Amino acid sequence: MTEQHTPVMEPSAAPAAPQPPQKAPEKKKKKKKVAKNVVVAIIVVALIAAAAWAIWYFVFREKPKEGLGEPIYDTAMMGSIVSNVSGYGTANAKDSATITLSQGGVVDQVFVTQGQPVVKGDPLYVITSAAAEEALAAAKEALVNQQETMDKLNEEMTNLQKSRGDLTISAPHAGKLTEVAEIKVGDPMTSGTKIAQIVDDTKLKLSLYYSYAYENDISVGQSAQISIPATMTTRNATVEKINKVEHITKEGGVTFEVVFVMDNPGTLTAGMSASAELTDASGAPIYPYENGELAYYQTTTIATKAQGPVEQVIDLLNYANVTAGQVLLVQGTNDVDELIRSKQEQIDTAKKSYDDAVKKVEDEQKNLENFSAVAPITGTVVTLSLTEGQEVASGATAIVIADNSVMTVNISVDDRNRQYIETGMELMLNDWNGNSYMGIVDSIAVIGENQNGVTVYPGTVRVENPNGTLMGGYPLDYQFTAAQSQDCIVIPIQDVRYYSPEGAEEPQAVVFIQTAEAPENAIDKTLLPADMQAEIPKDCYVIPVETGLSDETMVEIKSGLNDGDKVYNNTPKENYYGRKASTSTKAG
Known part of the structure; x- marks a missing residue:
């Protein structure tokens, strides 16, 4: 609020005319107020702009990647690209032989030196060993004794099986069972009791009679046509047999028998009425005296051969097909079976002892040969531990011979590269001395093995080594091209x-x-x-x-x-x- 002051009158001065109260100019006051508002508005806008910029800068601005160069x-x-597969393996002689002594002895002679090439059959050394000779003699004696035991047991088993065989009824030939007797386990049976018939129904026979007027018009092997009225069919047949009998007909005629044979299609059976048609040399038909009946080609009666209760009945059914030797019925007692089982156990045990005795003789013979050894293979003597006059102990390694002319390298290929390697392909191998060798893949597994969680496929590589520069135990690196793209x-x-x-x-x-x-x-x-x-x-x-x-x-x-x-x-x-x-x- 603006303060107003009243002037003080001097005492000697005349009184002045009265003046109205003064006011501040309205225009000037309005200008000051507007200016003040403008300044405030500018400050507010500036603050808002600064806040918006800060939000954009710190929140929405894409920050530059500081400290980065140009992409x-x-x-x-x-271009072209080649994918190579590499790995490593160890060289081994493809063939080697080690001679180990089974008994102690004294070295009499040594004919070779370490590093010397030998040919299969070359003498190597001679060692005197009484213990080895005694071991061979004892093994041979044990084998003879075991052979006698085996012979005795086998003879006893043969006798048991012979007596047991008469109590087992088997099919004499393949065919179909008919006229099967009603038999059950426990039934007593006597020798000669019929239990069934077995028929061969793959072929059928037909016996017909013809007048002797046709005696010279019918011959064995002659073709014929068999008519079967029941099925209204005709089948090819052959004259199998001619029997010059005298069969008298009701009319007083004399006839002879002709037997025909034909294949059974599976729908014909014995007892069916049938007739046959033949022709003479001029083509005129030849008819039999009357129709006959089809019969099975072979029929055999099956009967028991000994007395004894029924122990087993196996597939003994009418019309069941059986094979030759198939067991149909078993007679006997548990005592016989038990004896056979016991005897078989004795034979099995004796057979194992006999096999062990045979192997013992072979081993002792080989051991004795090792005391007067010859080279088992052609190669190089890589280890020799013998000197003349030396006493050697049982289990000592006398000599090792290796054929280094051909080496093998065992490799393992992982499942990623298995598809690129196959038998017969060439591989380049290098040893640590800088020597290079060409190898041929001899084998590569088709089924992988798990090794530390990785499936690998073992393989062998054959390396020709005529100069012998590659030795057993050498580590080798290998490499081959898996694939390439041009x-x-x-x-x-x-x-x-x-x-x-x-x-x-x-x-x-x-x-x-x-x-x-x-x-x-x-x-x-x-x-x-x-x-x-x-x-x-x-x-x-x-x-x-x-x-x-x-x-x-x-x-x-x-x-x-x-x-x-x-x-x-x-x-x-x-x-x-x-x-x-x-x-x-x-x-x-």
Whole structure:
């Protein structure tokens, strides 16, 4: 509020005319108020702008990658790529022989030296060993005794089986059972009791009678036609037999018998009425006196051969098909069976003892031969522990001979590379001394083995070693070309990244391609994991690719890229001195 002051009148002065009270100018006061409001508004706007900028800067602004250099790009180009497989193994002589002494003795003579080549059959040494000779003599005596025991047991078993055999009824030949008697376990049986018939129904016979007027018109082997009225069919047949009998007919005629045989299609049986038609030399038909009946080609009666209760009935059924020797019925007692079982156990035990005795003689004979040994193979003496006059102990290794002309190398190939190796292919091998050898794959397993969680396939490689430079126990590295691709798109292997799409069984390979416009095969980068998204430069698009062969540095791109495409490699970091320190992304 503005203060107003009243003037003080001097005493001697005349009174002045009265004046109205003075007011401050209205216009000036309004200007001051507006200015003040403008200043306040400017300050508020500035504060709001500063807050908005701070929010954008600290929250929404894309932060620059501090300390990073310029992205590095590679160019996809046409080239070739080779995939090699390497591994290691140990050389061994393909053939070797070790002679070990079974008894002690004294060395009389030594005919070879270590490192000397020998031929199979060459004498090696002579050792006197009374103990070895005595061991062979004792083994032979034990074998003779065991042979006598075996012979006695086998004779006893033969007698038991003979008596037991008469109590077992078997089919004398293959066929079908008919007229089967009703028999059950426990029934008493006497010798000669009929239990069934067995018929061979694969063929059928027909016996007919013809007038002697046709005696010279019918011969064995002659073809005929058999008519079966019941089935209204005709079958081919052959005259099997002619019996010059005198069969008198009701009319007083004399006839002879002709037996026909034919195959049974499976629908004919004995007892069916049938007739046969023959022709003479002029083609005129020859008819039998009357129809006959079909009969089975062979019929045998099966009967018991001894007395005894029924112990087993096996498939004894009418019309059951049986094979020759098939057991049908068993008679006997438990005592006989028990004797046979007991005797068989004795024979089995004796047989094992006999086999052991045979092997003992063979071993002792071989042991004795080792005391006057000859080279079992052609090769080189690699170990010799004998000197003349030396006393040697049982179990000592006398000599080792190895044939180093051919060596084998055992290798193991993992499941990723098994498809590239096969029998007969060549492998290059190198030893630690820088020598190279050419090997041939002799074998490679078709079923893998698990070794420390990895499936491997063992194999052997044959190496010709005529000069003997490759020795047993030498470690060898091997290498072979698994596959190669010519005129293909290749890029550095670290340019390829992998991610797992949702629902996919296999990871998807992608590259980041630098281009002004999005290619048709580009995919949304948001499908990638967050760390991969952060790695993509602004001018790149994500392209799915199909990879092929790869080596230590490059990878084949089967689809997705063209020759000359620019592919992102990495963005190197800058070090404290301003130089770029390279970082890389490893594929996989």
